[in-house]
Amino acid sequence: MLTKTIFAGFGGQGVLLMGVCTANAAMNEGKFVTYLPSYGAEVRGGTANCTVSVSTEEIASPIASSPDHVVAMNAPSLARFQNLAKAGGIFMLNSTLIEQGLSRTDLIEIRVPAGEIADSLGSLRSANMVMLGAYVAASKVVSYRILLEAVESVTGSKRKDLVELNIKAIKAGYDYVEEHYGKADKKKKSAAKAEVQVEKTATEK
């Protein structure tokens, strides 16, 4: 079972950190994992993304030409990755910065007002952690408990005061998805799968 996720947003939003935390959690769960950042001519305020692959087997390529899940923190990321996403996968949107929704109907759209939630907790900068919690709630790619431990070890080495805030933000994001998509999640997933099947039959014909 191989799951590839792309985290994307503005440089400075902490999308790479979301990936590193996820990758660390997956490693601590004993899974195979790779993390690949976009690199090169990146600038502050420009776009940044990273790909995290989690698998029960050896991972051949850390690149995702068609990611299973996408976490989009800003509108350009939605535009860039919507067409690449694999049918039936989860597409997370930071609704604080992204007004429009998906035009594709074969994806599970999950909208989280990560900015507002983070702001209410005291720091807009923890929007990435809100989104990370929300993503793990929706995808279950790593266990929630191990994620919290990973975030603590990744972000806690330099600024102990930030750990508390990060943990709070992750919990808030996780709870938001549980509350708004928790029960509907399963229904939506099966609905999306059904639609994929319909599409497949349509193309086959």
Add this chain to the structure above:
Amino acid sequence: MKTEAKRLMRGSEAIGEAAIRSGCSCYFGYPITPQNELTEYMAKRMLETGRVFIQSESELAAINMVLGAAATGARVMTSSSSPGITLKQEGISFLASMELPCVIVNVMRGGPGLGNIAPSQSDYFQATRGGGHGDYRTIVLAPASVQELFDLTRDGFDLADEYRIPVIILADGMLGQMMEPLVLKDTPIAPEELPEKPWTLRGAKDRPSRFIRSLILDVNLEEEHNWRLYRKYQRIERREIRFEEYFTEGADMIVVAYGTAARIAKAAVKKCIEKNMRVGLIRPISLWPFPNEKILDLTKYAGHFMCFEMSMGQMVEDVRLAVQGKAEVSIYGRPGGVVPTPAELFRVISRTYNKILREKKA
């Protein structure tokens, strides 16, 4: 501290940490993407460990600093990416002639020219044919994971000292940038714990002076020098070949790939095995010395060798030489920084495999 837990580490940083734990006491480098994280890591760790880090004014300066430091017996490393490695070739030729040990890391990117910063394997010729002028070789190791970046860098320092030869770690942008779990199983060694080298230049007080030079005007002496180097290279060819095999026994067709390409090839070959195709993989880990005999031996099963490279085909020439006409050799290449998917490669392998089967029947 002998063993440590698994940690998530970037490829570039795994090379850096391997150098630190090998007792590397000098690092010289000039920035270039996609290996800047290595230079950054060394800047931090060399300072922490009280060793020498210099960001030089150019690649030429860096490689000549390597030469100077190596002559004093220090374990020394430099790193760059394709265009920067080209600039270092003069120095590498001098290092080879002077038999100075060092580790040179090439995190390959798309070329020729300045090219781009995406992962590529187009420096195989340059790395395995010497690269600079003159009749020489360097040991070339090709890792395919973050763990191997670490392990082969550590081995690289030992090989360099053992044979007094420059060792090239041939990685690419993907390996350098990606993070993977790394286990440190080795015992770190500090520079002062390393055995003394009997040939170094550190001042000739109370002993006759020594010379390390590459200018040998007397043709007879230069010929003798070349013969000595040649015999050393033969020794290395006998003793230091490394490769990994995957389902090669009884395979009708064998895929040959190294580094990042081999990761993708392995996934594609795995799919072939699941579909009961008799396809195997051989992954050269030492590109020089190349596993010639192993490949020749595999012609007893396989009538077709398909090279897969992230270039238009460079290692394929070594495979052709290795099979000695006893098998067909083909190439599937994706140059310019493109990393194909295992699914794409599986399609290519299947096409060739089915063709072989058809020909067999006919």
